[in-house]
Amino acid sequence: MKEFFAMGGYALYVWGSFAMTALLMIVEPILLRRRKQAALARIRRIARLQQQR
Amino acid sequence: MSSRLVNWFKFSSPSTFYPLAGKIGFWSMVVTVVLLAVGLYMSFFVAPTDYKQGEGYRIIYVHVPAAWMSMFLYVLMAGWAALGLVFNTRLSAMMASALAPTGASMAFIALWTGAFWGKPMWGAWWVWDARLTSELILLFLYLGFIALQSAIDDPRRADRACAVLAIVGVVNVPIIYYSVIWWNTLHQGATIQIRGESSMDPLMLTTLLIMTLAFWAYCIAVAMARVRSIILERERETTWVGEMVKEGRA
Numbered sequence: 001m002k003e004f005f006a007m008g009g010y011a012l013y014v015w016g017s018f019a020m021t022a023l024l025m026i027v028e029p030i031l032l033r034r035r036k037q038a039a040l041a042r043i044r045r046i047a048r049l050q051q052q053r
Numbered sequence: 054m055s056s057r058l059v060n061w062f063k064f065s066s067p068s069t070f071y072p073l074a075g076k077i078g079f080w081s082m083v084v085t086v087v088l089l090a091v092g093l094y095m096s097f098f099v100a101p102t103d104y105k106q107g108e109g110y111r112i113i114y115v116h117v118p119a120a121w122m123s124m125f126l127y128v129l130m131a132g133w134a135a136l137g138l139v140f141n142t143r144l145s146a147m148m149a150s151a152l153a154p155t156g157a158s159m160a161f162i163a164l165w166t167g168a169f170w171g172k173p174m175w176g177a178w179w180v181w182d183a184r185l186t187s188e189l190i191l192l193f194l195y196l197g198f199i200a201l202q203s204a205i206d207d208p209r210r211a212d213r214a215c216a217v218l219a220i221v222g223v224v225n226v227p228i229i230y231y232s233v234i235w236w237n238t239l240h241q242g243a244t245i246q247i248r249g250e251s252s253m254d255p256l257m258l259t260t261l262l263i264m265t266l267a268f269w270a271y272c273i274a275v276a277m278a279r280v281r282s283i284i285l286e287r288e289r290e291t292t293w294v295g296e297m298v299k300e301g302r303a
Contacts, residue, residue, distance in 0.1 A: 008102070010109035013173050017166035021115040024158050025271060029082075032278040039285040043298045046289065 065142045067284045068293045072302075074284075078277030081270045088267035095260040103257075112170040114260060118268035120163035123191055124226050126156035126272060130198070131223045134216035146212035147287065149219060150202055151280035155272050157195035163188055175239050183232035184240035187225060194222040208287055 007014040064070050096114040103110035130152040137145035167185065168178045179185065198215050205211035233242045244253050253261075285303065288294045297303050 004097070007111070008108035010107065010111075010173055013109055013169045014111050017112045017115055017169045020165045020169075021119065021162050024162060028155070028158060028275055029278065032275060032282065035282045036278070036285065039282050039289070040298060040303055043285065043289050043294060047295060047299065 065144050067144050067147070067288055068291075070144055071281060071284050071297070074277040074281050078274050078281070081274035081277065085267055085270040085274055088263055088270055092260065092263040092267045095256075095263060100257050100260045101254060106174060109170070109173050112166050113257075114264045116163060116166040116170060117261060118265040119159045119166065120188065121265060122268050122272055123156055123160035123163050123188070124229060126152050126159060127191060127194070127219075127226055128223065130156060131219040134212075134219040137212055138216040138220075143209070143212075143287075144284075146209075146216065147280055147283045148276075149215065150212070151276045151283055152272075153195050153198045153202070154279065155275050157192060157199065159268075159272070160188060160192040160195060164192060171239075180239055182238045182240060183236040184229065184238050187229040187232050190225055191222075191229060194218070194225060198222075 005011060005015075064073060092114070096111055100111070100114075102108055130149045133145045133152070134149040136142065137149060164185070167188075171180070172178050198218055201215050201218055202211045205214060232238060233240050285294060285298075294303075
């Protein structure tokens with residue numbers, strides 16, 4: 001197990017690469033989810049305002 | 054019904070494309086998760102150790118797919134932008150805008166993993182050689198596209214300005230691709246040849262192909278999610294969006 005994480009002495013480089021890739025590929029869908037929810041919230045708000053008028 | 058009878062222009066309307074994009078996005082995400090699970094397992098446990106670079110070469114399984122996607126996505130983005138400019142279809146421009154952030158992210162991953170690969174193998178995080186510099190310009194083109202889009206208030210005008218930027222920038226893509234042939238560079242040449250034998254172990258090659266397909270599926274999934282948000286934002290005042298949101302179908 002220790003040997004696996006050591007990556008033959010390249011641990012920093014291999015894990016540094018995979019970690020940044022993983023980070024971006026996790027953050028992007030989360031941001032997209034928020035963006036969609038924000039868009040939906042705005043549309044609902046406008047619809048409510050129009051009903052009140 | 055013959056496939057020739059399908060009216061492709063039907064899907065150029067945001068209201069018909071929106072639910073379709075949802076389906077494509079969902080299934081692409083499922084495919085991404087499966088392929089990434091298989092691909093990552095193979096990257097670390099199945100693909101053999103490189104005789105020259107030891108375990109350090111495993112960076113290839115994220116570096117190459119990201120670099121490929123950064124170039125493909127740019128061409129795709131410019132293609133959509135050009136379609137939008139020629140036919141004045143609003144969905145085409147939305148597709149182009151939806152691809153830009155993912156392309157920028159892929160270009161960034163390619164540069165970042167390249168630096169983390171260059172340090173142990175070449176002894177430098179960064180060198181100003183043709184391959185690296187042209188890929189950096191690609192990242193700046195993506196960022197320029199995004200900045201220009203947000204700098205112009207009228208989205209349709211922004212689309213046209215961005216389309217011109219995207220089309221002019223296409224010249225950079227063949228420069229990236231052929232940079233390792235045209236100039237003396239530290240970066241190694243293409244390992245995978247479309248014609249002729251590839252100089253790669255079949256297990257390594259299979260792993261790389263699975264990771265590449267995973268990146269493809271990922272990019273399709275996020276691009277579809279983003280285009281849906283763009284549609285919602287831009288068409289928020291239309292009746293179809295209003296009804297869809299009210300009925301909870303969005």
